[in-house]
Amino acid sequence: MVGQAPGRKVHESGIPFADASGDRLRDWMGIGREAFRDPTCLAILPMGFCYPGTGSSGDLPPRPECAPTWRRKVLDQLEDVQLTLVIGKYAQQFHLPDAGRSVTETVKSWKDHWPLVVPMPHPSPRNNTWLKKNAWFEEDLVPELRQKVATILWGST
Numbered sequence: 001m002v003g004q005a006p007g008r009k010v011h012e013s014g015i016p017f018a019d020a021s022g023d024r025l026r027d028w029m030g031i032g033r034e035a036f037r038d039p040t041c042l043a044i045l046p047m048g049f050c051y052p053g054t055g056s057s058g059d060l061p062p063r064p065e066c067a068p069t070w071r072r073k074v075l076d077q078l079e080d081v082q083l084t085l086v087i088g089k090y091a092q093q094f095h096l097p098d099a100g101r102s103v104t105e106t107v108k109s110w111k112d113h114w115p116l117v118v119p120m121p122h123p124s125p126r127n128n129t130w131l132k133k134n135a136w137f138e139e140d141l142v143p144e145l146r147q148k149v150a151t152i153l154w155g156s157t
Helices: 008-013 020-029 033-037 066-075 089-095 103-108 125-133 136-154
Strands: 084-087 117-120
Touching: 020 033, 020 125, 020 136, 084 089, 089 103, 103 117, 103 136, 117 136
Parallel strands: 084 117
Antiparallel strands: none
16 A cells, blocks of 8 residues: 555554544455554555645645655565555655546546556545545445455455
8 A cells, every 4th residue: 555644643653544544544445453454464655754744735745755765665575466555646646657637537547557556535534525526436446445455355255
């Protein structure tokens, strides 16, 4: 799973997605905290490892030197990656540079990347309006994602 950068609370706790965003993300994936925190099931790799600070409309983008410095080195260490969730604009720009000009366009094109990659909006409560405007995400993509995750983790079909 590739995301953006930790928010302030997550930066302070050192536990990724230990907030309302994580609750929503786990729900979208159809898994509990135990599987989510199991490193044999899931790897969480943000675009930046530190909280970048607050801007005028939320958190600042991940620091620009982070991804070019270490991202490829870390990704090359991962084995048997069966699914990559690409969460939010900054992760999508890095991992899917040709996908779309906006998060909405990129997420709408999810079938173009399926079954190995799933572009997703950030699960933050700040995106409640986006989710209401784009009900297709939870109606169409989320059930497919839950089934795919269950198949990978538990062999369910």
